[in-house]
Amino acid sequence: MHEPYTFYRQSEYYDQVLGSKLKSLVCGAIARANLEKDDPQAAPTISYESFVQDLDHGDSFTTTLVDILVKELAERKARPSSPDRHMVAERTVISLR
Numbered sequence: 001m002h003e004p005y006t007f008y009r010q011s012e013y014y015d016q017v018l019g020s021k022l023k024s025l026v027c028g029a030i031a032r033a034n035l036e037k038d039d040p041q042a043a044p045t046i047s048y049e050s051f052v053q054d055l056d057h058g059d060s061f062t063t064t065l066v067d068i069l070v071k072e073l074a075e076r077k078a079r080p081s082s083p084d085r086h087m088v089a090e091r092t093v094i095s096l097r
Contacts, residue, residue: 026051068095 027048036042056062072092076085
């Protein structure tokens with residue numbers, strides 16, 4: 001009887017953690033972009049609110065980036081030694097080119 005509830009609570013917890021981590025990553029990227037905005041070669045900046053509104057989970061570029069990230073994290077987790085887990089996989093480097 002308690003198992004479905006426990007699963008839901010765990011799922012809810014991981015959803016919150018993922019949301020928090022993604023928000024932190026996006027805010028960091030926006031902050032770094034804002035530091036570069038005086039550089040004529042810098043990319044345009046965006047607010048957090050605009051980013052959230054404009055992010056399209058059906059966009060092929062967005063889904064490709066998430067696919068690459070998921071595969072990279074899975075590959076790192078499978079590596080036997082801790083120092084190797086911080087290296088970017090060759091497959092990821094090729095995918096990002």
